[in-house]
Amino acid sequence: MPYKTDAYSRRAERDDLDTVVAWMEEPDFQHFLYGDPAQSPRQVRERIVLMLGRGVGHTMPGGVHLLIDSPGMGPIGLVSLQNISWRNRSCSIDLYIGMKHLRNRTVTAIAVYRSLEYCFDELNLHRVGAYIYAFNTASWRIFEFAGARRELSLDKHVLRDGELHGVYGYGLLREEFDAVRRAKPRAAGFSLQEMIKTLAAEAPESGG
Amino acid sequence: MTPFEHTLIRTADPDDADFLLEVYSAGRPRAALLDPRREPVFPSRDELAEMLGSKDAGRNQFFAVEDRAGCVRGFCGLRGVSIEAVFCEVMVLLIHEADHAGPIGRETVQFLLDRAFGRMHLEKVLGTCLDSEPELRALLAGSGFASGGVQRQVLYSGGDWHDIETMTRPRVLPGQGE
Numbered sequence: 001m002p003y004k005t006d007a008y009s010r011r012a013e014r015d016d017l018d019t020v021v022a023w024m025e026e027p028d029f030q031h032f033l034y035g036d037p038a039q040s041p042r043q044v045r046e047r048i049v050l051m052l053g054r055g056v057g058h059t060m061p062g063g064v065h066l067l068i069d070s071p072g073m074g075p076i077g078l079v080s081l082q083n084i085s086w087r088n089r090s091c092s093i094d095l096y097i098g099m100k101h102l103r104n105r106t107v108t109a110i111a112v113y114r115s116l117e118y119c120f121d122e123l124n125l126h127r128v129g130a131y132i133y134a135f136n137t138a139s140w141r142i143f144e145f146a147g148a149r150r151e152l153s154l155d156k157h158v159l160r161d162g163e164l165h166g167v168y169g170y171g172l173l174r175e176e177f178d179a180v181r182r183a184k185p186r187a188a189g190f191s192l193q194e195m196i197k198t199l200a201a202e203a204p205e206s207g208g
Numbered sequence: 209m210t211p212f213e214h215t216l217i218r219t220a221d222p223d224d225a226d227f228l229l230e231v232y233s234a235g236r237p238r239a240a241l242l243d244p245r246r247e248p249v250f251p252s253r254d255e256l257a258e259m260l261g262s263k264d265a266g267r268n269q270f271f272a273v274e275d276r277a278g279c280v281r282g283f284c285g286l287r288g289v290s291i292e293a294v295f296c297e298v299m300v301l302l303i304h305e306a307d308h309a310g311p312i313g314r315e316t317v318q319f320l321l322d323r324a325f326g327r328m329h330l331e332k333v334l335g336t337c338l339d340s341e342p343e344l345r346a347l348l349a350g351s352g353f354a355s356g357g358v359q360r361q362v363l364y365s366g367g368d369w370h371d372i373e374t375m376t377r378p379r380v381l382p383g384q385g386e
Contacts, residue, residue: 062245083244083245083246084245085245085246085247087245087247087364088245088246088247088362088363088364089364090245090246090362126361126364127360127361127362129359129362149360150357151357151358151359151360152356152357152358152359152374153356153357154334154356154374154376155376156293156331156332157293157295157332158292158293159292159293164293169357169359169374171359171360171361171362173360173361
């Protein structure tokens with residue numbers, strides 16, 4: 001039986017601004033993605049307005065930012081497709097789950113999977129890339145599960161909490177995602193925790 | 209100006225725009241000239257002159273490489289300096305492919321490494337090259353850079369997909385002391 005969730009992606013509205021600003025100000029957002037804790041709320045807000053203003057409403061947007069929403073739970077997280085190149089048919093993807101208790105739940109894996117479907121099936125892209133910090137094991141395991149390959153490994157590349165950590169560059173080609181879809185027709189009919197355990201058993205690297 | 213045995217390396221200025229245009233017009237894409245979306249850009253001579261005359265050019269540390277006869281053989285620079293993580297990216301843009309394998313290439317990379325490690329006290333430098341730039345890859349590999357990986361099919365050009373390789377070099381090479 002395929003996994004079902006009521007979560008869906010949509011464009012952000014003005015009413016979402018406070019939610020997204022609050023997420024981007026969280027230490028976790030800056031830890032796992034980017035941002036400067038010294039930045040004023042006003043600057044963060046202006047940046048988000050700019051980000052969300054460039055939307056899928058344009059014929060060929062340079063970036064697409066979508067909210068993951070749920071009728072039952074409200075806004076769950078944010079998906080950013082950035083550096084979209086229509087010449088190379090590629091983009092990079094960032095995902096942030098604002099609801100912490102959902103981060104290790106299947107909804108995160110589904111959100112990644114559905115975002116990749118959007119990239120390949122709607123935007124007709126050829127390649128999706130992601131830079132993920134080595135300590136963010138759950139994230140890069142989800143991308144590996146979706147068929148992405150670790151193409152780049154840069155040691156001591158990002159500073160967090162006074163320590164330099166590695167960064168992995170992942171790449172997923174359309175044909176590889178299609179192969180995963182053929183091999184796993186039920187898509188995300190699994191438990192994320194079980195998936196992580198299975199992948200960890202297959203590849204014993206800790207990822208730290 | 210920094211004189212070497214075969215080259216003289218100096219800050220690039222607007223008068224170098226014609227030579228820089230030659231680099232952009234070489235007929236094949238270069239990793240160092242791709243924009244953040246990995247797309248090639250085709251600036252005009254005027255735009256290049258303006259860029260070379262801007263204050264940003266100084267901040268980005270962009271240099272012209274001359275041979276000892278005073279002819280511009282290419283450009284080089286450091287960009288994307290991360291103060292936090294103490295690394296930056298090196299750019300080597302020699303006009304003639306053959307120069308990469310000779311003293312001009314070696315001295316250009318040596319100049320960049322001296323600047324990055326000696327003057328800026330960085331711990332690591334990165335360099336990128338497309339699969340269509342084997343001579344640049346060989347130059348970086350011969351200067352202590354090791355591959356960090358290859359990102360596949362990032363650029364579509366000339367009717368084909370191209371991979372980009374990221375090379376890294378730590379300040380202190382494995383097996384070497386300070």
